[in-house]
Amino acid sequence: MDSGRLIFGSAAPSRAAGAGGGQMMLFGGSGSLLGGSPVVAGVEDGRRKRPFLTSPEEELQLDDEMYGYYGLDENAPERKRRLTAEQVRALERSFEEEKRKLEPERKSELARRLGIAPRQVAVWFQNRRARWKAKQLEQDFDALRAAHAELLAGRDALLADNHHLRSQVTSLTEKLQAKESWPVSEQEKPTAAVVHPKEGYSAGATGDGTVGVLASFSGGAKDSPESHSYLADARSPPSSSDDDCAGAASGELSGCAFFLPEYTMLDAAAVERESVQQGEEEEEEAQRKYWAWFWS
DNA sequence: TTGTGTTTTATTGCCTCC
DNA sequence: GGAGGCAATAAAACACAA
Numbered sequence: 001m002d003s004g005r006l007i008f009g010s011a012a013p014s015r016a017a018g019a020g021g022g023q024m025m026l027f028g029g030s031g032s033l034l035g036g037s038p039v040v041a042g043v044e045d046g047r048r049k050r051p052f053l054t055s056p057e058e059e060l061q062l063d064d065e066m067y068g069y070y071g072l073d074e075n076a077p078e079r080k081r082r083l084t085a086e087q088v089r090a091l092e093r094s095f096e097e098e099k100r101k102l103e104p105e106r107k108s109e110l111a112r113r114l115g116i117a118p119r120q121v122a123v124w125f126q127n128r129r130a131r132w133k134a135k136q137l138e139q140d141f142d143a144l145r146a147a148h149a150e151l152l153a154g155r156d157a158l159l160a161d162n163h164h165l166r167s168q169v170t171s172l173t174e175k176l177q178a179k180e181s182w183p184v185s186e187q188e189k190p191t192a193a194v195v196h197p198k199e200g201y202s203a204g205a206t207g208d209g210t211v212g213v214l215a216s217f218s219g220g221a222k223d224s225p226e227s228h229s230y231l232a233d234a235r236s237p238p239s240s241s242d243d244d245c246a247g248a249a250s251g252e253l254s255g256c257a258f259f260l261p262e263y264t265m266l267d268a269a270a271v272e273r274e275s276v277q278q279g280e281e282e283e284e285e286a287q288r289k290y291w292a293w294f295w296s
Numbered sequence: 297t298t299g300t301g302t303t304t305t306a307t308t309g310c311c312t313c314c
Numbered sequence: 315g316g317a318g319g320c321a322a323t324a325a326a327a328c329a330c331a332a
Contacts (some may be wrong), residue, residue: 081305081326081327082303082304082305082326082327082328083304083305102318104317104318119306120305120306122318122319123305123306123307124304124305126306126318126319126320127304127305127306129319129320130320130321131303131304133320
């Protein structure tokens with residue numbers, strides 16, 4: 001967009017600037033963009049419409065009226081001159097102290113002190129706010145990007161964990177299915193289901209007083225009873241008052257063991273066969289003893 | 297020296313607030 | 315309605331590589 005900004009060329013002799021020597025040479029001077037043409041065009045000066053000029057004198061008068069400190073420095077070759085380092089430092093300090101806002105009194109005071117036009121101070125603050133905002137946006141973007149990366153990493157970890165757990169479920173399910181068709185010899189039949197909590201088994205009492213068991217077989221040959229290191233003899237009554245039910249019938253057990261009169265377990269059928277074989281009465285006795293112990 | 301990209305200074309038009 | 319802020323933009327000033 002052409003902003004319509006004009007550099008007024010002037011054939012008039014340059015003159016001393018206002019307080020501080022005047023940094024700007026927007027109008028006039030030998031370096032005019034428009035080749036020294038005294039009058040070029042009318043243009044809006046921010047708030048006031050700048051009229052078409054007819055002479056360098058009128059132009060200079062308008063410069064005084066509209067720009068205050070904007071003077072023409074005969075030693076300044078540029079049409080637009082940058083603020084000095086010291087001026088910028090002062091403006092920066094003010095920018096920080098005043099939380100990026102510029103009160104009118106402060107603007108006048110700064111302009112007076114730095115020898116520039118109040119309008120220049122306002123413009124500098126405006127541009128400085130724009131730079132600050134752009135930088136803030138950049139920092140915010142970086143922070144968001146970092147947070148996003150962190151979330152992605154967390155998500156990937158969860159997916160990996162989920163995948164691992166699913167694999168475990170699949171593996172355990174396969175093992176359970178294999179055990180359901182487990183051929184058990186008469187001598188090797190497990191006689192009861194015992195849950196060893198410390199090794200990761202879980203059990204829950206059901207509403208009717210039976211206990212459901214999910215067991216994991218680890219160690220020992222797949223089809224051998226040795227893999228059932230937690231199996232114990234359900235017919236042997238608990239011999240200890242230990243709350244942790246240590247004392248469970250099997251000497252193989254090192255932790256808590258539950259005797260289950262009825263159970264849902266992969267080798268329930270084997271245990272059932274043994275119960276039938278050893279007599280219903282004996283089984284009932286074991287259950288009776290178990291429940292007596294269990295509820296004691 | 298020159299071409300090119302970046303930074304700084306300034307303008308313009310629109311919007312909000314009082 | 316005027317003052318001031320902001321986004322968009324222009325253009326000078328500057329930096330730097332070829």
